[in-house]
Amino acid sequence: MLMTQRKSILWSRWLQTLLATLLVLVAANTNAAEARIAVASNFRDTALAIAEQLEAKSPHRYQIIAGSTGKLASQIVNGAPFDILMAADQRRPYELASLGLATPDSVMTYAMGELGLWWPKGPDVLKVEKLAELPPGQVCIANPAFAPYGDAAMAVLSAKSMDMDWLDGLIRVDNVNLVTAWVAAGQAQVGFVARSAMIAAQRKGETQVSSDELVWLEDHPPIAQAMVVMTRAANNPAAAFWVRQLSMESIQILLERDGYRIPQVIQ
Amino acid sequence: MTTSDLQAIWLTALLAGTTTVLLVPLATPLAWWLVRSTSSARPVVEAAVALPLVLPPTVLGFYLLVILNPTAPVGAFWVSITGQSLTFSFSGLVLASILYSLPFMVQPLATAFRSVPQEMLEAASTLGASPRDELISVVLPAARRGFLTGSVLTFAHTVGEFGVVLMMGGNIPGETRVLSIAIYEHVETLNYESAHAMALGLLVFSFVSLWAVYCLTSQRVEVVRG
Numbered sequence: 001m002l003m004t005q006r007k008s009i010l011w012s013r014w015l016q017t018l019l020a021t022l023l024v025l026v027a028a029n030t031n032a033a034e035a036r037i038a039v040a041s042n043f044r045d046t047a048l049a050i051a052e053q054l055e056a057k058s059p060h061r062y063q064i065i066a067g068s069t070g071k072l073a074s075q076i077v078n079g080a081p082f083d084i085l086m087a088a089d090q091r092r093p094y095e096l097a098s099l100g101l102a103t104p105d106s107v108m109t110y111a112m113g114e115l116g117l118w119w120p121k122g123p124d125v126l127k128v129e130k131l132a133e134l135p136p137g138q139v140c141i142a143n144p145a146f147a148p149y150g151d152a153a154m155a156v157l158s159a160k161s162m163d164m165d166w167l168d169g170l171i172r173v174d175n176v177n178l179v180t181a182w183v184a185a186g187q188a189q190v191g192f193v194a195r196s197a198m199i200a201a202q203r204k205g206e207t208q209v210s211s212d213e214l215v216w217l218e219d220h221p222p223i224a225q226a227m228v229v230m231t232r233a234a235n236n237p238a239a240a241f242w243v244r245q246l247s248m249e250s251i252q253i254l255l256e257r258d259g260y261r262i263p264q265v266i267q
Numbered sequence: 268m269t270t271s272d273l274q275a276i277w278l279t280a281l282l283a284g285t286t287t288v289l290l291v292p293l294a295t296p297l298a299w300w301l302v303r304s305t306s307s308a309r310p311v312v313e314a315a316v317a318l319p320l321v322l323p324p325t326v327l328g329f330y331l332l333v334i335l336n337p338t339a340p341v342g343a344f345w346v347s348i349t350g351q352s353l354t355f356s357f358s359g360l361v362l363a364s365i366l367y368s369l370p371f372m373v374q375p376l377a378t379a380f381r382s383v384p385q386e387m388l389e390a391a392s393t394l395g396a397s398p399r400d401e402l403i404s405v406v407l408p409a410a411r412r413g414f415l416t417g418s419v420l421t422f423a424h425t426v427g428e429f430g431v432v433l434m435m436g437g438n439i440p441g442e443t444r445v446l447s448i449a450i451y452e453h454v455e456t457l458n459y460e461s462a463h464a465m466a467l468g469l470l471v472f473s474f475v476s477l478w479a480v481y482c483l484t485s486q487r488v489e490v491v492r493g
Binding site: 041063066081206 | 332335336337342351352353354355356435437438439440441442452455456457
């Protein structure tokens with residue numbers, strides 16, 4: 001009799017533990033979510049580092065998909081299942097919001113990009129005007145049609161009233177990371193590069209740059225990198241967590257380390 | 268090789284496998300019809316089937332993007348029944364691959380069907396076989412090498428798909444990031460070591476596939492001669 005009672009107590013304890021474990025698992029599962037973050041190419045490495053940090057302190061999982069801002073936006077218009085777009089401009093996030101694909105009040109500038117001129121074996125004083133002396137096919141920019149850093153580079157060149165024929169001779173590559181790659185490989189003599197791409201390339205040990213080869217341009221139009229949450233992700237806790245955490249100090253340190261300036265007021 | 272590269276290899280195999288398995292039942296009646304039909308529509312259908320051989324994959328990808336995106340009627344219909352978009356998804360890639368690899372299955376099958384001796388069919392029909400019986404009991408067993416060749420070519424061709432995926436698949440890990448896209452990304456991000464490993468793997472795989480096809484076809488010639 002005693003044995004049976006003991007057995008039944010053991011059983012009920014075992015069942016209680018099992019139930020409690022199941023409940024914890026279910027609770028953890030309802031909290032855990034996945035989000036697809038589409039990021040401008042120049043932000044790829046930073047986004048991967050952010051994802052690693054956030055995955056370590058939450059049950060959420062993040063997928064990073066990199067491409068030029070314009071291409072990612074056009075993919076979203078055509079049905080790409082992204083939850084957040086971290087663009088390299090403000091235009092595309094607002095456009096997606098106006099199309100009803102993204103939540104308008106979620107548009108937020110998260111970083112300011114910097115554009116520079118990288119000219120190995122260039123003149124002693126690096127100046128944009130001196131580029132006019134180079135033959136065509138020597139200067140590389142990101143394609144202004146879909147890459148905001150290319151757009152900014154084009155604005156700098158237009159402000160110096162470069163000749164139309166000379167502008168036609170620009171090498172246009174798919175994204176701003178490739179500009180660094182092309183100059184590093186000697187495919188182009190000069191490139192309009194992103195500070196973030198130069199830092200990433202140097203960190204990987206692929207590219208050696210001395211300070212006299214590189215000048216940061218003061219007079220380029222601001223490259224305000226904005227993000228937006230897609231309407232499909234309105235109830236995605238992983239996407240909400242990503243947005244909340246971006247203003248945290250640990251992430252801001254990461255952004256500065258990777259060559260971005262923090263916007264004065266996070267809009 | 269990273270986990271995401273292994274995922275790309277698995278996804279590519281899954282896409283090529285699904286496409287091949289689905290194409291066999293789709294292409295068999297089509298190839299049979301092309302061989303037997305005397306209809307004036309036959310050259311039109313033949314040309315349409317062969318189109319992916321000459322059409323730039325970006326053209327096919329562009330039209331699929333236009334037709335299948337969630338705001339177009341076909342795309343919207345798919346979203347309404349499955350809740351998912353056909354563009355930038357695995358299902359969309361399967362559909363695209365079926366179209367893209369269609370001639371690689373239909374043409375070897377048609378060739379195999381054509382080489383079935385007429386006397387065999389006549390004998391079967393004298394013995395009272397219906398055209399359907401002829402297809403199932405005579406032609407299909409005789410054309411088994413055609414099925415093998417078609418399957419190997421379809422699988423290998425789908426593995427090599429790039430332009431179509433770039434246009435309507437994007438680069439989503441576990442969904443549309445197939446081998447060729449992963450290689451492209453490695454080159455873009457200056458990851459030449461990984462690009463080399465995957466590119467060499469594809470090169471060897473493609474060679475072995477074609478070698479298998481030529482072994483299969485040369486054996487068939489011997490059988491016919493014998």
